[in-house]
Amino acid sequence: MSGGNIFQIQRWSIHDGDGIRSVVFFKGCPLRCRWCANPESWNSRPQVVFFSEQCSGCGRCARVCDAGAIAVNAGSPAVFTREKCRDCGQCCAVCPTGARKKIGSRVTVEEVMKIINRDAIFYRESGGGVTFSGGEPFAQAHFLRELAMACKRVGIDTAVETCGYFNWRQVKDIFAFLDCVFMDIKHMDDCIHQELTGVSNRAILTNIAAVSRIHPNVIVRVPLIKEINAGEQNIENMCRYLRENTLVKGIEILPYHDFGRKKFNAVGIVIDHTFTTPDDVTVENVKQLISTFGIPILEFK
Ligand code: SF4
Ligand code: SF4
Known part of the structure; x- marks a missing residue:
């Protein structure tokens, strides 16, 4: 069996899809989001x-x-x-x-499945399963494909959390082995997106549309940062794009938290910015605005 680089397998998660889940964190990401909660995932090597x-x-x-x-x-x-x-x-x-x-460490599919399988009974009883996260799982497409297929062979529910920055043709087949797809939208303005993440948002927006046309369970996630993307114009532009170009199931709002700050120092990356967790009023306003477009707001408990 083939292998890949991961930096953690977190058991008993309840924030990464339905039910109790094991989250496999892939190492390596093509984006450089300034608010990243896992900057230790950026480098693909240990x-x-x-x-x-x-x-x-x-x-x-x-x-x-x-x-x-x-x-x-x-x-x-x-x-x-x-x-x-x-x-x-x-x-x-x-x-x-x-x-x-x-x-980070290099692991085989077999080794990961051994850990995942320990909690199979809890996945079944809670309606949970396994979530592939990162880092960016599609940056190790072969490893992701093998893991997702191995889970489906033993009847385990699968979800992926992706930044959406991938080559659609090279990964299209993998979606057949994923039960739920979480895709991020950080900002609708391409210049701002490039400044904040290091890449254009064009491929990401196109990929959300493409995935949602072949997959019934695509959920857009918005990491909400007060001074960056919570403004009315950005939220409206996002909702309009999703309504006119995609078949996504809904939107999940993820309020920004400062969890990554200490880790930036630890991996030796200097950050020259501070971001603000949105207050309850801001989150509520954003949710109401999304509702006016008829797009469901989804939450996982
Ligand atoms: S600091 Fe020295 S001992 Fe530690 S990982 Fe680097 S080279 Fe190895
Ligand atoms: S000097 Fe600090 S980092 Fe080095 S071994 Fe001691 S406690 Fe750990």
């Missing part, structure tokens, strides 16, 4: 992250690093020179506080 606020300055990591990537002054957090690091992970194995972690 990598070392360093949470300096957890470092006691004990120096164990520096002693085992033969690349000279770590310097320690007694009592202060270690200084990590990322450019010298080869991601061997030796320092992570000796760190007593969990300040250094190796994120």
Whole structure:
């Protein structure tokens, strides 16, 4: 069986589709969203992250690093020179506080299925299953296809969370093995989209339309950020596009949370921005506006 790179399998999730689910987080993403909650997923290869606020300055990591990537002054957090690091992970194995972690590993379909199958009874009883997330699952299309097929062979419900940035022709067949498809829309203005995510939104919008024409269960997800995409004009443009060009089942609003901020520092990415979680009034206004277009608002409990 073939394999791929993942960085986590989270069991007992109730936020990634119906029922109790296991979420398989793929490593590697073509987008660079500034508000990303999982920046450790961007790089497709396994990598070392360093949470300096957890470092006691004990120096164990520096002693085992033969690349000279770590310097320690007694009592202060270690200084990590990322450019010298080869991601061997030796320092992570000796760190007593969990300040250094190796994120990501190469796994086979068989290994993932072994973990997934442990909770098969809970999926059945709760109406849950497995959700492929990331990172971007379609960036490892062959691995995703094999995993989704393996789940269907044993009767496990499957969902995918995708940024929608993929080559439609190369992945079209995979949707036959997915029961639910969550696709993100970050912003309708292409220039703003490029500035915030690093890529154009054109392929994403076209792909949402294409998937929704062959799949009955496509749900658009909007990570709502007060100063970025919660404005009336953007929401109206999105609803108009969805109503006129797609057959999506509905929209799910995901209010932005600042979960990724510490992780940006840990993976060595400097961020120069702050975003605001939308208040209840803003979320309610956005939902009402969507309703006026006759598009259902969906929520998963
Ligand atoms: S991962 Fe390896 S090369 Fe990088 S800092 Fe740790 S020990 Fe050094
Ligand atoms: S081993 Fe861990 S706690 Fe000790 S200096 Fe290195 S990162 Fe800090």
